[in-house]
Amino acid sequence: MRAYAGFEQGPIRPPSEAESLLIRVNRNCPWNRCTFCSLYKKRKFSIRPPEEVIRDIDCIHHFIKRIAAGEPLQSLVGNRQEVPAAWSWYCSGMESVFLQDADALTYRPEHLVRVLVHLKERFPEVKRITCYARSASLARIPDAALKELAAAGLNRIHVGMETGSDKLLKLVRKGVTKEEQIVAGLKVKGAGLELSEYFLAGLGGTEFSREHAEESAEVINRINPDFIRFRTLHILEGQDLFPSNDMDFRFAPDLVLAREILTFLEGLGGITSSVRSDHGYNLFQELNCDLPGCRERMAAVPRRFLELEPEQRMYFQVGKRTGHLLRLDQLKETGRIAAVRDICLRNGVTPENVDARMHELMQERMRRGIYG
Numbered sequence: 001m002r003a004y005a006g007f008e009q010g011p012i013r014p015p016s017e018a019e020s021l022l023i024r025v026n027r028n029c030p031w032n033r034c035t036f037c038s039l040y041k042k043r044k045f046s047i048r049p050p051e052e053v054i055r056d057i058d059c060i061h062h063f064i065k066r067i068a069a070g071e072p073l074q075s076l077v078g079n080r081q082e083v084p085a086a087w088s089w090y091c092s093g094m095e096s097v098f099l100q101d102a103d104a105l106t107y108r109p110e111h112l113v114r115v116l117v118h119l120k121e122r123f124p125e126v127k128r129i130t131c132y133a134r135s136a137s138l139a140r141i142p143d144a145a146l147k148e149l150a151a152a153g154l155n156r157i158h159v160g161m162e163t164g165s166d167k168l169l170k171l172v173r174k175g176v177t178k179e180e181q182i183v184a185g186l187k188v189k190g191a192g193l194e195l196s197e198y199f200l201a202g203l204g205g206t207e208f209s210r211e212h213a214e215e216s217a218e219v220i221n222r223i224n225p226d227f228i229r230f231r232t233l234h235i236l237e238g239q240d241l242f243p244s245n246d247m248d249f250r251f252a253p254d255l256v257l258a259r260e261i262l263t264f265l266e267g268l269g270g271i272t273s274s275v276r277s278d279h280g281y282n283l284f285q286e287l288n289c290d291l292p293g294c295r296e297r298m299a300a301v302p303r304r305f306l307e308l309e310p311e312q313r314m315y316f317q318v319g320k321r322t323g324h325l326l327r328l329d330q331l332k333e334t335g336r337i338a339a340v341r342d343i344c345l346r347n348g349v350t351p352e353n354v355d356a357r358m359h360e361l362m363q364e365r366m367r368r369g370i371y372g
C-alpha cells in the first residue's frame, strides 16, 4: 500500500455535479475496456483505503472552517487541489458531494458506509451524495448492502447505460447485458436511491442506429429511472469502436442522429423520468423536461430538424457546433444566423458537405482536448 500522498481528485464528474465537492474513493476505472471511452486507458485502477479518503474529507473540512472564519485565500496553503476545491465548494453552497472515479460501487460497501458516515458527520448540511457505478457492479451487490449505502447518505447513482442493444453492448465491450442493466437499474430504485441513466446517441453509427434507439427505449421503460441523460458519441477517427467485427464503424450523420433520437423518444412510454440534455456536444440541448407530459413536445425537436429546408438545417448544424446557436428556435434570430451564414461562406460549407465539415471540426476539437 502506498503512503498517503495528500488530497486528490479524479478527472471527471457529470455536468450535473458541477457544484459538488469531488471526493475520490478509487482511481480510474476497474473495467476500462469500453471501446468508445479513452478516459482512463493508460491509467491503472486502484482503490484508496478509507483512511485516506477520510483524511481528504478532514482536509477539506479544515480549509472550509478557515474560509468560513474569513481567512484570506492567500493565507491558505495546501497542495495544488485542496484549497481551490474547498473554496469553490464553499462558494457554491456545500450542498452536494460526488464520489469519484468511474465505479464507486467496486468499493467494499462497509468501507463506503464509513466514508459516507464521516462525510455526513463533517458536513451535516450536505443534501446529496452521488457517484458513478457500472451496471455490472450494481447487479452483483446485495440488495441489503445497497440499502445500507442509501441509509448512510448515498442519494443518487449515475449509470452509463449507453445502449440497450445486446449486440452493441457486446461490440463496444461494455461488459454487461441488456438484462443486467435492467436488473441493476431496478435494484438501485428498489434501494430508494435516485437513478440517472445515460443514453449515448450515435453509438450504433449508421448501421445499428435504429436498433440502438429501440432497445435503449425498452430498457429505460422497464427501469423508469429518475433521470434520462443524453450524451453524444465522440471518438477520434481511427479508434476501433467494433474491434471484434469486420465491418468498419460509420459515424452517424446528423440526419441519422436526429432520427435515432426521435425513435428513442417515441419509444419511451409509461414512465415518469426527467429528461436532461446536459452536455454541450449534444445536437439538441433543448430536450429538458419531465415525462410523461412532455414527450410530444420533446419529439417535436428532432422532427422539426428533419423537416427543415437543407440550408436552414445546415445553419443549425454549424451554429450549434460553433456556439452561435443553442436551440432550434434561435434560427429565427437574424443576427445569429448572419454570423453562421458568414462562417459557412468563409469556409465553403454547403448542405452537401456540412456533415463532413462538422465531423472535421469536432475531430479537431477532440485532438485539442476541447470537450463540451
Ligand code: SF4
Pocket: 029, 030, 031, 032, 033, 034, 037, 038, 039, 040, 102, 134, 160
Ligand atoms: S465503464 Fe465507464 S469509465 Fe470505464 S471504460 Fe467503460 S465508459 Fe469508460
